[in-house]
Structures are given as structure tokens and as C-alpha cells.
Amino acid sequence: MDGKKDRVLIIGATGYLGKRMVKASIALGHPTFILYRPEIVSDVGKVQMLIGFKMQGAILLQGSFDDQESLVSALKQVDVVVSVVAGNNTLLEQLKLVEAMKQVTTIKRFLPSEFGMDADRMGHAIPPGDMVFINKRIIRRAIEKANIPYTYVSANCCAGIFLSGLAQLENFMPRTDHVKIYGNGDKKCVWVDEDDMAMYTMMTVDDPRTLNKILYLRPPSNILTQMEVVQIWEKLIGKELKKIFLTQEEWLASMDDLTPYIQVALTHLYQIFYNGDLEFEAEGPHGVDSNDLYPDFKYVTAEEFLKRYL
Ligand SMILES: NC(=O)c1ccc[n+]([C@@H]2O[C@H](COP(=O)([O-])OP(=O)(O)OC[C@H]3O[C@@H](n4cnc5c(N)ncnc54)[C@H](OP(=O)(O)O)[C@@H]3O)[C@@H](O)[C@H]2O)c1
Structure with a gap:
């Protein structure tokens, strides 16, 4: 190890979870790159958010899923990619990212847009919510087929x-x-503060214990x-x-x-x-529990979270 932190590219940085990923990445000292789409320039709130990220040290790159060259160019500048895009069609757009990663070959790890329930455990999900899991599974299989190193973060429920x-x-x-x-x-449900989701995610991007694994966020309390x-x-x-x-x-x-x-x-x-789909232990050769890996991380407990609303 040369002590240098991996360079992280965040896609979907101006979204609900994305903005927290940027904050966590910078806080942990990762050189942080943001891929923003050209359409965003007409949204003053999002532009201001981007400028705020830049003032905290992030590097802004313009690019789009419709412009493969822009993806390749962004990927050449980083080690790790964290995607936090949303929307059923947009989830599938990540296939273009996988194609670009195959071309670049230097990406050390890809964390696709997951951050919910474990898609591979949700084959029985009812419509219309099943589409999210179906599309996330399609992306997983494409990543694995292309031999791109990955971590899937199953973040459970946003507090x-x-x-x-x-x-x-x-x-x-x-x-x-x-x-x-x-x-x-x-x-049983697993309730996770959004800023904690982002910190766990950024702690894991260069952790060898989560390479090609599913990381389940399971703060015990x-x-x-x-x-x-x-x-x-x-x-x-x-x-x-x-x-x-x-x-x-x-x-x-x-x-x-x-x-x-x-x-x-x-x-x-x-x-x-009703179905109890979060009632399982992180197990098997691919699953790792955040509490086993990061037992000292001071997460926000459900009680601390609810106290904010008093
Ligand atoms: N565990 C939970 O409770 C929970 C809750 C919510 C979401 N999630 C999951 O977390 C992930 C992120 O969701 P979110 O709620 O943070 O999403 P969000 O707030 O809707 O943000 C989505 C991001 O995707 C970007 N995006 C959308 N279409 C795009 C396109 N065509 N090209 C490039 N970027 C595009 C948006 O970019 P712009 O900013 O440029 O519009 C935005 O930054 C999803 O996988 C979702 O399923 C989990």
C-alpha cells in the first residue's frame, strides 16, 4: 500500500443518497470526482450543489450515459466507481457504464446503484416494485460476466x-x-441513517474484505x-x-x-x-455484515434518530 486513497467517481451525486456519498467520500479523504449530466445546468439548485461539492474539493466532470466517450474519459481518471442513479430506465443505463469499464480495464471496483434490499433475494417480489430488483439483478449479472470487481451494498431501509x-x-x-x-x-426491519449508509459505503470501497461481496448494512440496535x-x-x-x-x-x-x-x-x-423479507442473517460465501467489519463505527441508533423529531 502506498497510503494513497483510491480515487472515487460518483454518478448520481446530486440525488438523495448521492449527495451524502460525496460528503462521505471527501470526509474519508478520497480524491472525489463527480460525473454530472449536461441537462443539470438548467437546475439552479443542483448547479449550486455541484459548486458546493467543488468548493469542498470535488472534481466535476461532465458526461452522460448517451456519450460513451465521456464515460471512458471519466473512468480513466479514477479507481472506484459508485453509482447512485435511480429510475428503472436509468438503472439499466448502467449497462453502458459496464461496457465502458470493459474498455478501460483499470477500474478496481464498481459499486452499482443498489443501496436497498438484496436484489438476488427478491426473486419473489410482487409488481410493480419487482422491476427495481429485476433491473438491479441484470446489472449484477453484467458486472460479473465482465469480471469487473464489485461490491453490492444492501443498505436496507433509509431512516x-x-x-x-x-x-x-x-x-x-x-x-x-x-x-x-x-x-x-x-x-424485523433494518433502519439505517442515510449519512451512515454513505459512510459505510465509502469505508468499504477499498476494503479487501468486501471485494466481490454483498455488504449488508445491519447496525445491531x-x-x-x-x-x-x-x-x-x-x-x-x-x-x-x-x-x-x-x-x-x-x-x-x-x-x-x-x-x-x-x-x-x-x-x-x-x-x-408483511413478508418479512429482511429477516435473515448475512450468510454464505458472498454476504458480509457491516457490524462484523466495522464494529466500532458510531452509527445513529433508531432512538437517536427519532429524538431529532421531538
Ligand atoms: N434503501 C432505501 O430505503 C432506498 C431509498 C431510496 C433509494 N434507494 C436506492 O438508492 C439508489 C439511489 O436512489 P436515490 O433516491 O438517491 O435517487 P434520486 O434522488 O432519484 O437520484 C437519482 C440520481 O440519478 C441521476 N440520474 C437519473 N437519471 C439519469 C440519467 N439518465 N443519467 C445520469 N444520471 C441520472 C439523477 O441525476 P440528476 O441529479 O442530474 O437529476 C440523480 O442524481 C437507487 O438504487 C434506489 O433504489 C434506496
Whole structure:
């Protein structure tokens, strides 16, 4: 080791998770490159965000999935690529990135846009949420076929989206009067602060223990059922919430009138809180648990997170 930190390219840097990846990459001392698309120049908020990154030391590169040369040129300047793009069509655009990596051959590791549930465990997922997993699997297989070194980060549930509203998804502040409980509220979920997701991701980009592995983010105190989370909130506010229990059938029927975008999020919620799809241990030859690798990392606990909303 020459002590030099790997150069990291972040694609999707101005998105919900992307901006946190930039912050974490810079904080850990990685020379940080950002690929931004030309369309962004008409969005003043995003341009200001990019300039903010630049002022913190990031290097801005313009490029697009529609311009293979721009991808190749960006890849030649870095060691590791972290993609945090979103949208079903855009997830598949990463195939062009894989093609460019095959051409460049020097990429030491690719972390494709994952950061949710483990796509390979979600073959049974219901539509329309299944498309996200299908597309993430297509990208995984392309990476493996091309022999590109990888880490898939299975980040589980964003606390700002899931924990903030006690898993309600129509509001991102915890209520103080009532809460809908899915089934008996007894399926384990893994709630992870978004900034912690980004720190774990950046800690892992040059960690040999996660090379060609799936890293499951599993902060031990945050593996909690919905009911346990509600109880933490009730203790914090000193009041019991009215519980509205929803059966699986009632929940699925309630989705009928919603837009496909919301339906995607709600079917993922169904997988977690009715199907119990996060109830497994990180195991097998490919899975590693963040807590085994980074036991001293001071993550935000569910209680600390909810205290912010008092
Ligand atoms: N675990 C969880 O609870 C959770 C929650 C949310 C998301 N996720 C996952 O995290 C990943 C990132 O999601 P996010 O919510 O951070 O996404 P997001 O906020 O929608 O941001 C997506 C990023 O992708 C970029 N992008 C979209 N289309 C593009 C294109 N054609 N070319 C280049 N860039 C494009 C956007 O660029 P511009 O800024 O230029 O528009 C944006 O920066 C996804 O894989 C998603 O499934 C997980």
C-alpha cells in the first residue's frame, strides 16, 4: 500500500443518497470526482450543489450515459466507481457504464446503484416494485460476466424515508396521535441513517474484505420491528398512539388507486412488513455484515434518530 486513497467517481451525486456519498467520500479523504449530466445546468439548485461539492474539493466532470466517450474519459481518471442513479430506465443505463469499464480495464471496483434490499433475494417480489430488483439483478449479472470487481451494498431501509414517519410513507414526521401497523407489526426491519449508509459505503470501497461481496448494512440496535420502533417513539413523547392494524389484504387493496411510482414504494414496504423479507442473517460465501467489519463505527441508533423529531 502506498497510503494513497483510491480515487472515487460518483454518478448520481446530486440525488438523495448521492449527495451524502460525496460528503462521505471527501470526509474519508478520497480524491472525489463527480460525473454530472449536461441537462443539470438548467437546475439552479443542483448547479449550486455541484459548486458546493467543488468548493469542498470535488472534481466535476461532465458526461452522460448517451456519450460513451465521456464515460471512458471519466473512468480513466479514477479507481472506484459508485453509482447512485435511480429510475428503472436509468438503472439499466448502467449497462453502458459496464461496457465502458470493459474498455478501460483499470477500474478496481464498481459499486452499482443498489443501496436497498438484496436484489438476488427478491426473486419473489410482487409488481410493480419487482422491476427495481429485476433491473438491479441484470446489472449484477453484467458486472460479473465482465469480471469487473464489485461490491453490492444492501443498505436496507433509509431512516429518513421509513423511520421518520414510523413506516407510513405518506408522511415523514412521526405522528403523535395514531399509526398504521402492518399485520401485527412484528417483522424485523433494518433502519439505517442515510449519512451512515454513505459512510459505510465509502469505508468499504477499498476494503479487501468486501471485494466481490454483498455488504449488508445491519447496525445491531436498528434491527427492529415496526412495533418496537413505535414503542421507542411512544416512550420519547410519553404517550401511547392509537394503533390501526391493517391486514395484508386491506393493505394490498389500498394500493389500487395510487400512482405507479407510489405503488413501487408501497410494494417494497409490503415485502418488508408483511413478508418479512429482511429477516435473515448475512450468510454464505458472498454476504458480509457491516457490524462484523466495522464494529466500532458510531452509527445513529433508531432512538437517536427519532429524538431529532421531538
Ligand atoms: N434503501 C432505501 O430505503 C432506498 C431509498 C431510496 C433509494 N434507494 C436506492 O438508492 C439508489 C439511489 O436512489 P436515490 O433516491 O438517491 O435517487 P434520486 O434522488 O432519484 O437520484 C437519482 C440520481 O440519478 C441521476 N440520474 C437519473 N437519471 C439519469 C440519467 N439518465 N443519467 C445520469 N444520471 C441520472 C439523477 O441525476 P440528476 O441529479 O442530474 O437529476 C440523480 O442524481 C437507487 O438504487 C434506489 O433504489 C434506496
